[in-house]
Amino acid sequence: MNKRAATRWVALATVGICVGALAACAPADDNPGEGDAVTIRWWHNATSDPLQGLWADVAAEFEAANPGVTVEVTGYQNEDLQRTLIPNALQSGDAPDVFQVWPGGEVRAQAEAGYLRDISDDAADLIAEMGGAVKPWEVDGVQYALPFSFGITGIWYNKDMFAQAGIDSPPETLDELIEADDALKAAGITPLAVGAGDLWPAGHWWYQFALNACSVETLQTAIPALDFDDPCWVEAGENLEAFLETEPFNDGFLATPAQTGADSSAGLVANGNVAMEFMGPWNSGVIGSLTPEAEVPAFLGWFPFPTVPGGDGDPTVTMGGGDGFGVSAEAPDIAVELLKYIHSAEVQQRFAETGAGIAAHPAAADSLADPNLQQIASGLAGSSFVQLWLDSALGPEFGNPLNQAIVNIFGGVGTPEDVVTALKDTAAAL
């Protein structure tokens, strides 16, 4: 009996401790309150330094400049934030005040459901300063969010390997690219890496071919209208198929991830196993983190995607995207001030200096240290129109069906028509 009594006491004590601990960790009062005592919640996707540190500093500075205002800033893992946390928070009525807003289909869906605050007037000056980069976050002429980083996709390449294969200058047309591939293969180098295991890197190839095949009008009207009857969409797939027949990619690309580890497409470039990769502006940082020295390698260069002959596409149209923040419809006015501070020229310059990406604000363009990023920034500046990556532009419903159909072409089990069918079926089910 003693043992039983002792057990009972231990159990009760444990329960007591637990209850005490639980009570002590009761939720903080998140009522914004009246008057000057306001709490703003800010959610972003930077889970580690340098960017997390930067946002934390920005929050602290804003608090210092605005007494009575508390900023609760938290970074969450990107997929969790985008797919789970923000939609759930919006739906449950508990949206954070300032949060990461993805361009294209997502900002449109959120704006149409009334979750975002119209900042066209409040941030008018800033919008004018930032120029064309803000367009992907605009819905029907109304601005709902602002970008803090924006860049275009291009081909990252290993300058040393190009020299080794006798390629003097980066290819400017698709045929020159194919020639360069042959030269690389002759020198025993795998030309291109693609992270088709993650689906979207393969998707980017098709989007780029679509950009080359479709006229600007088609892009600008067909995508919002979800109308894919134009033959240019099939032509994009056919061009891709033709390119795939030259077998430019690394072995086993169907399972190659984009960024995880040495056998990812970025890792292959970083370790000198592959000469080129078609990827967005973040890639210099990724490749840098995957090298044995953990620095951006000196051999890394960048050139814009080659033009594709034929097709209605405008060669000055580029593809890209970025990240931005928006304000919740129910947020207090001070939240808009925080937004403006985050996107102000000085903070953007600091952002550029961290090397975490290309700042969207033109004034920060000089702060870019990396020559590749400078090239991207000038490519961006020279574009007549920047098309958002199609899976973002169309919306989250399209991402998987579209990318999967594209990967099927890569894997030799799908046709260009299948991609258009996937697009049409998804559109029909909306």
Added chain:
Amino acid sequence: MTHHLTAGPAVFAGPAPAPVQAAPRPAPRRRRAVNGRQWLEIALFAGPALIVFVTFVILPVVLAGVYSLYNWNGLGPLERFIGLDNYARALTDPLFLRAIGNNATILVASVLIQGPLAISIALLLNRKLPGRALIRALIFVPFVLAEVIAGLSWKLLLSPRGGVNALLETVGLGELAQPWLANPDIALWVMFSILTWKYLGFAILLMLAGLQGVPEELHEAAAIDGANWWQIQVRITLPLLAPTIRIWIFLSMIGSLQVFDMVWVTTKGGPVGATNTMAVYLIQYGQGQYGYGSAIAVILFAISLAVALVYQRFAMRRDLAGSVTSGVR
């Protein structure tokens, strides 16, 4: 960029009778009228569990089921009722049908391959061995490792320059080295091997536990009668182990239908849909379409339920008779 999920119900939860059953026949002595006092006891004892369960599990599940009848992107009000259209769409999508096929393959392979494997290893390990407890613990370790990290590790190990290929080259089998997860023809079997790695330890443990209930006297008696080890196992041990085996088969089937975490982290259903399962399809194609995702979840539930019912009717019935003991021996 992985999608993290809860550790949902563990795949192999331990021995259990079929979840849906006719009320088992109790020993006659125990059938008493349930009076008011007993109803109070029942309510008090089962109440808290029932309340918590209904509130946090049943309620959200029912709501999700309701969503399946709508075309809804998860934002804004539920407005567009479309009836069973989501179900029709899922059941006519070749990718989903292929996922069902993959689940069926995993189910059959688990029963036919993992079962005998676990039983054989358990039979061998049932002998007295020094360090038996340690061996048991080490075999169970994969089960303890979080699925997310297990998947990440296997992805690194199976990558072209990963540990598996390196090992093959060291032992001279270099020509077998390949990008294991990139070949659509073998990817499902590679995935199945990973699943076996993760859950075999629990199956072995379960079989070992079942073997503890087989009295040694029977073995000794048979040995005295001249039976060799093999005959003893086949004629005596296995039949007595049959209830355990039947229970494990049931749990294995339900687990195979629900498999998600390991597949998502390792291959995301690729390459080109070779390792797609119903739950993976759900997450991928339910993005921004809550109604569609919910419909797939309901289909998954219905299939699991159907399998459970059929299995219970044909295989488990005799285990339930007399399962309420009126005394053993």
Added chain:
Amino acid sequence: MTTTLKDTPTRTISAGRAVSSRPMRRRAAFDWGRPWVYLVAIVVVLVSVAPVAYVWIGGFRTTPDINADPAGWPNPWSLENYVVVLTSTRFWGSLFSSSLVGLGTTLGVVVLGVMAAFVIARYTFWGRGALYALFAAGLMFPLTVAALPLSVLLRDMGMQGSFLGLIIPQIAFSLPMTIIILVPFLRAIPAELEEAAAIDGASRIGFFWRILLPLSAPGLVTVGVLAFIGSWNAYLLPLLVLAAGGMPQDLWTLPLGAQQFSTQYSADTGAVLAYTSLSMLPALAFFLAVEKRIVGGLTGAVKG
């Protein structure tokens, strides 16, 4: 003459259980074939443990090293990752948080589970089959789909951002498995014991408290361990309740804490592996401590 508990043949219950009033007879060793048995055992253990060892050893490598040579040994051996993890307040905070939530969940699951299983196992009443089926159905629905309505529900009930708000739903999700395991276990306890207890004047509840619970201890330990491991590795619920609910990051549970070593585009693989190795230890320790009882626990259920 009254039948007392002492008269009940203990062998009835003890056969096959690790907990018994008589030590189990040692199985006679089969000498022949022993090396073969060891070979099989070693192969199985190696295959089981190798990937886990990979995680552990990976923690001793710097990330650039892992990226340069994914399959190699640490070159050089570096304690940096482990040091970084062990000296971060976030790790210890997460350890505390995971332990608190794990223990709370386990306690709740065992208590509520055994009470409900007792009723299903030992009482005969209208609706018992339906009750059992209801709990079992919880295993068959992919719960991720229910995450959205669950978030809304949690917010409406004000449970966001508190440990209790995490523990109670976790208990709910662990109940199906717990009840399914415990019901046959509790059923296996012979009716004579109950009769004897009744004759001795104990109520059903007295029977529950004094006889049934101690006898089913192995089963309780089994479900406790499974619930603890489930809670320890859980990701979605802690994400929804703690992370999104305003709990400070230092008090997020361990699986959530692994995020701090990745950005949107890259991961500090060495640190992730080190972090995971260290996070695994308490769950493993818990399992090792109670491992013997599990085998006994599963045995009883199977015998039923």
